Amino acid sequence: MSKTTLKVESFSNALNHAKHEEEILAYWDQTNAFKRSIAERPSNKPYVFYDGPPFATGLPHYGHLLASTAKDVVPRYWTMKGYRVERTWGWDCHGVPIENMIESELGLKGGKKGIEELGIDKFNSACRASILRYDKEWQVTIKRLGRWVDFENSYKTMDKTFMESVWWAFKTLYDKDLVYQGRKVVLYCPRCSTPLSNFEIAMDNSYKDVESHSVYVKFKLKDTQNEYFVAWTTTPWTLPGNVGLAVNPTAEYVQVEHQGELLWIAESLVEKVTGSALEPLTHKLGKELVGLTYEPLFSYLPTGDAKSFVVCGADFVSLEDGTGIVHTAAIYGEDDYQLAIKEGLATIPMLDDQGKFMDFVTPLSGQYYAKTQKWIIEDLTARGLMLRAEMTTHSYPFCYRCGTALYYNAIPAWFINIQKIKPDLIKQNLDINWYPSFLKHGRFGKGFETAPDWNISRSRYWGTPMPIWVGEKSGKIRVIGSTEELKRWSTSVLPSLTDIHREFIDDIKVYVDDEKTEVGTRIPDVFDCWIESGSMPFASQHYPFEDKSSFESRYPAQYIVEYIAQTRAWFYTLHVMSVALFGKPAFENAVTTGTILAEDGTKMSKSKKNYPDPTLLIDKYGVDSLRLYLMSSVVMKADNLSFSESAVDDIRKNVLNIWWNIFAFYTSSRMETVQSLETQSSLGVLDRWLVSKIEGLTQTVTKHMDAYDVVQASRPLMAFAKEFSTWYLRLSRDRLRTSPESQAVLGDALKRYCLLMAPFAPFMAERIYQNLGFSDSLDSIHLELWPTSNDANIDLSLESEMEIVMQIVEKGHAARKEGGIRLRQPLASLSLTTPGVINEELQELIKDELNVKAIKVEKGEALLVNLDLNLTPDLLEEGAARDVMRDIQGARKKLGLKPSDKVIVELVSWPESWTEEIKKKVGAKELVTGSVLKIVKI
Numbered sequence: 043m044s045k046t047t048l049k050v051e052s053f054s055n056a057l058n059h060a061k062h063e064e065e066i067l068a069y070w071d072q073t074n075a076f077k078r079s080i081a082e083r084p085s086n087k088p089y090v091f092y093d094g095p096p097f098a099t100g101l102p103h104y105g106h107l108l109a110s111t112a113k114d115v116v117p118r119y120w121t122m123k124g125y126r127v128e129r130t131w132g133w134d135c136h137g138v139p140i141e142n143m144i145e146s147e148l149g150l151k152g153g154k155k156g157i158e159e160l161g162i163d164k165f166n167s168a169c170r171a172s173i174l175r176y177d178k179e180w181q182v183t184i185k186r187l188g189r190w191v192d193f194e195n196s197y198k199t200m201d202k203t204f205m206e207s208v209w210w211a212f213k214t215l216y217d218k219d220l221v222y223q224g225r226k227v228v229l230y231c232p233r234c235s236t237p238l239s240n241f242e243i244a245m246d247n248s249y250k251d252v253e254s255h256s257v258y259v260k261f262k263l264k265d266t267q268n269e270y271f272v273a274w275t276t277t278p279w280t281l282p283g284n285v286g287l288a289v290n291p292t293a294e295y296v297q298v299e300h301q302g303e304l305l306w307i308a309e310s311l312v313e314k315v316t317g318s319a320l321e322p323l324t325h326k327l328g329k330e331l332v333g334l335t336y337e338p339l340f341s342y343l344p345t346g347d348a349k350s351f352v353v354c355g356a357d358f359v360s361l362e363d364g365t366g367i368v369h370t371a372a373i374y375g376e377d378d379y380q381l382a383i384k385e386g387l388a389t390i391p392m393l394d395d396q397g398k399f400m401d402f403v404t405p406l407s408g409q410y411y412a413k414t415q416k417w418i419i420e421d422l423t424a425r426g427l428m429l430r431a432e433m434t435t436h437s438y439p440f441c442y443r444c445g446t447a448l449y450y451n452a453i454p455a456w457f458i459n460i461q462k463i464k465p466d467l468i469k470q471n472l473d474i475n476w477y478p479s480f481l482k483h484g485r486f487g488k489g490f491e492t493a494p495d496w497n498i499s500r501s502r503y504w505g506t507p508m509p510i511w512v513g514e515k516s517g518k519i520r521v522i523g524s525t526e527e528l529k530r531w532s533t534s535v536l537p538s539l540t541d542i543h544r545e546f547i548d549d550i551k552v553y554v555d556d557e558k559t560e561v562g563t564r565i566p567d568v569f570d571c572w573i574e575s576g577s578m579p580f581a582s583q584h585y586p587f588e589d590k591s592s593f594e595s596r597y598p599a600q601y602i603v604e605y606i607a608q609t610r611a612w613f614y615t616l617h618v619m620s621v622a623l624f625g626k627p628a629f630e631n632a633v634t635t636g637t638i639l640a641e642d643g644t645k646m647s648k649s650k651k652n653y654p655d656p657t658l659l660i661d662k663y664g665v666d667s668l669r670l671y672l673m674s675s676v677v678m679k680a681d682n683l684s685f686s687e688s689a690v691d692d693i694r695k696n697v698l699n700i701w702w703n704i705f706a707f708y709t710s711s712r713m714e715t716v717q718s719l720e721t722q723s724s725l726g727v728l729d730r731w732l733v734s735k736i737e738g739l740t741q742t743v744t745k746h747m748d749a750y751d752v753v754q755a756s757r758p759l760m761a762f763a764k765e766f767s768t769w770y771l772r773l774s775r776d777r778l779r780t781s782p783e784s785q786a787v788l789g790d791a792l793k794r795y796c797l798l799m800a801p802f803a804p805f806m807a808e809r810i811y812q813n814l815g816f817s818d819s820l821d822s823i824h825l826e827l828w829p830t831s832n833d834a835n836i837d838l839s840l841e842s843e844m845e846i847v848m849q850i851v852e853k854g855h856a857a858r859k860e861g862g863i864r865l866r867q868p869l870a871s872l873s874l875t876t877p878g879v880i881n882e883e884l885q886e887l888i889k890d891e892l893n894v895k896a897i898k899v900e901k902g903e904a905l906l907v908n909l910d911l912n913l914t915p916d917l918l919e920e921g922a923a924r925d926v927m928r929d930i931q932g933a934r935k936k937l938g939l940k941p942s943d944k945v946i947v948e949l950v951s952w953p954e955s956w957t958e959e960i961k962k963k964v965g966a967k968e969l970v971t972g973s974v975l976k977i978v979k980i
């Protein structure tokens with residue numbers, strides 16, 4: 043394939059964008075355009091872009107197309123600016139989604155138990171084997187989108203090299219004393235048997251409004267007949283684990299009589315709880331209740347000697363709702379756990395790691411927690427301990443991976459100490475350029491202020507194993523930072539390790555002391571896979587084990603782009619890892635996109651089919667239209683976009699087709715080999731205007747692209763197509779057919795337009811560029827350098843005068859239309875009042891365009907356009923003559939006559955005085971009277 047295959051043979055067929063684009067794709071392959079666009083740039087001038095690796099378990103959707111377009115447009119721009127922009131694909135391979143998929147494909151039951159019965163080795167092999175199941179589909183889609191990225195050398199987070207770098211990073215953090223083991227209350231998924239980190243919860247769609255229980259339970263005071271504390275909870279399943287009650291020490295509590303019983307409730311909530319404004323029998327401050335004990339609701343919990351079933355004081359107790367008395371099961375809530383630690387309350391888990399009751403809760407043993415609520419409510423009701431039980435709507439968190447309802451759970455876990463590096467995280471963020479800029483101090487910056495420590499351990503299987511070995515005697519810890527180190531401290535001689543997943547290292551024992559006296563076992567946990575994506579910059583390079591300086595000289599990256607939820611996820615973890623390891627940010631410029639919704643503003647949903655299939659859409663309108671649509675829309679300003687198919691079509695029609703038509707006119711009217719124009723001085727006013735506009739456009743696009751504002755860069759570029767065509771080209775057609783200077787101006791402007799469009803609409807830009815006929819054109823427009831604007835050619839006063847001319851012409855056309863006078867009918871005069879200057883050249887333009895004989899200009903405050911609509915006999919004759927000439931020209935064209943062909947014309951009638959003029963204009967030897975218009979070639 044060569045350039046000639048992109049030759050446009052005919053403009054008579056309707057444009058088939060998709061077909062054109064596929065030809066371009068083949069052309070790029072043939073010319074090796076992508077690789078050359080990197081290789082032909084100096085290696086010492088890198089521009090670094092980090093690609094957030096997608097999960098390998100799903101197919102690409104509009105969100106990916108959006109991100110991928112943004113990941114292509116900006117690198118293409120910087121390539122044209124002369125930088126070497128390497129782009130390598132990556133795959134996020136580990137984590138719970140793939141585990142879930144494999145579990146269900148293998149038909150494993152019972153969560154973790156099922157996996158362990160099968161064997162971790164078999165399970166992980168199945169994960170490994172299926173991880174890239176969709177990579178072909180991805181490659182096809184990404185390629186069709188026009189995104190240039192190297193799939194061949196893609197990195198995978200399951201590569202041994204990648205995982206080893208993660209070990210190195212973890213060990214470095216451990217040595218910096220930024221890692222600790224603790225028990226923390228975290229949102230926990232019983233289905234995945236794993237906690238979720240705060241930024242996983244902060245991603246969208248985690249919370250849903252659901253119906254849940256709302257119960258008011260009576261706790262009987264010890265050694266009383268009928269005196270109760272009333273506590274409120276929306277999680278009745280925690281009641282068997284109750285170990286204490288909390289009151290607000292400074293709040294007022296009262297005892298009231300209700301149905302023969304004495305109830306303690308916060309004074310302000312009595313009516314809400316009991317339904318009537320009961321008269322208080324006794325008043326007490328919360329702190330006076332502290333220390334009182336009550337009879338346990340259930341007797342299953344082995345509390346032993348630990349403090350339990352006692353009233354404690356706690357500031358977190360609110361008087362907004364409930365009863366002002368809070369039941370606590372110690373470990374199933376953040377506040378609860380803190381209180382339990384402070385008060386020394388018993389902290390006994392009653393659920394196993396899959397959310398099932400342990401055996402000591404005898405009637406519920408083995409039952410899934412959420413399914414026990416009915417039994418608990420009925421049991422308490424039967425025993426007269428339920429004051430009220432009803433349903434209410436509650437915002438509740440769900441696992442974003444498997445959809446299971448989460449609960450708070452205090453579990454043993456490993457953490458990165460975010461509190462310790464928080465000031466640095468906040469400070470280093472100041473050096474990042476965010477687009478849109480409000481994210482810097484908003485969503486991203488704010489996130490750090492309240493960030494808890496990062497729980498990085500997961501009790502799962504398919505992930506990078508945490509390299510922590512614990513001594514069997516003393517509990518001493520050794521953290522391993524490389525396979526080399528593992529060999530050095532292993533208690534046996536190791537073969538060379540080709541893989542370091544769990545099945546390969548779980549059995550390896552390691553000396554935890556330097557004297558090699560104490561043997562340690564690895565903890566079973568794997569890393570939160572966000573540690574891996576956060577390690578992508580260095581782990582994809584196998585840093586520091588290979589080519590250290592290559593990474594160091596290219597760090598941090600200049601550019602990353604992802605959708606807005608990543609400010610709490612990937613952007614967050616990149617920043618944490620980078621600041622903790624290297625003391626600087628991982629990226630200099632971050633662009634965030636919004637979310638693409640269905641046209642009606644709801645979420646795009648496969649089952650509802652409320653959006654067009656991307657493949658069909660691309661076939662219909664071409665990818666350039668889609669790319670321009672996405673890049674010019676609010677979704678690139680982190681807003682949500684309701685996807686509109688017709689808007690994509692509008693861009694096809696109003697930008698791409700118009701651009702093509704300008705090119706078509708240029709090609710068909712061009713006289714000889716094109717040369718760039720040497721001097722602008724002798725040009726006509728429209729040509730000077732076009733030159734000025736295109737230079738200004740170059741300035742604008744460059745300025746905004748430099749600032750990562752693709753919206754402000756693409757919109758004026760798209761809008762200009764129409765002005766280019768309906769103003770410049772329409773008014774210049776005649777001149778362009780005869781003036782080599784004007785043709786050169788148009789050729790240059792078209793080439794410039796292609797260059798400016800190249801990052802956004804790479805296909806059409808390539809196609810037109812390759813057919814403009816410049817002798818110095820390169821094998822691909824994407825090998826070209828970005829144009830610099832020549833400010834000397836920018837004539838702002840001409841541009842603003844032209845604006846006024848456009849307005850005058852518009853008003854003139856409107857006046858003609860109103861008077862019912864067609865444009866071919868000449869008119870005597872136009873008088874203008876204008877605050878600006880309309881020089882002679884522009885006056886001629888107006889005269890031509892509005893078909894008037896004379897123009898009179900006066901200076902005045904406002905713009906007034908007054909067209910003389912009076913038709914004299916002379917004007918009417920001229921109008922008739924113009925009609926006749928046009929009809930004859932049309933008929934000649936239909937017969938396919940050349941301009942040099944002479945004819946005899948038969949006509950019904952024509953104005954006598956115009957005979958010679960008509961003959962000259964239409965190349966007629968003779969005009970004769972006939973019954974219809976007829977042309978005979980002679």
Ligand SMILES: [Zn+2]
Nearest residue numbers: 231234441444
């Ligand atoms: Zn889950």
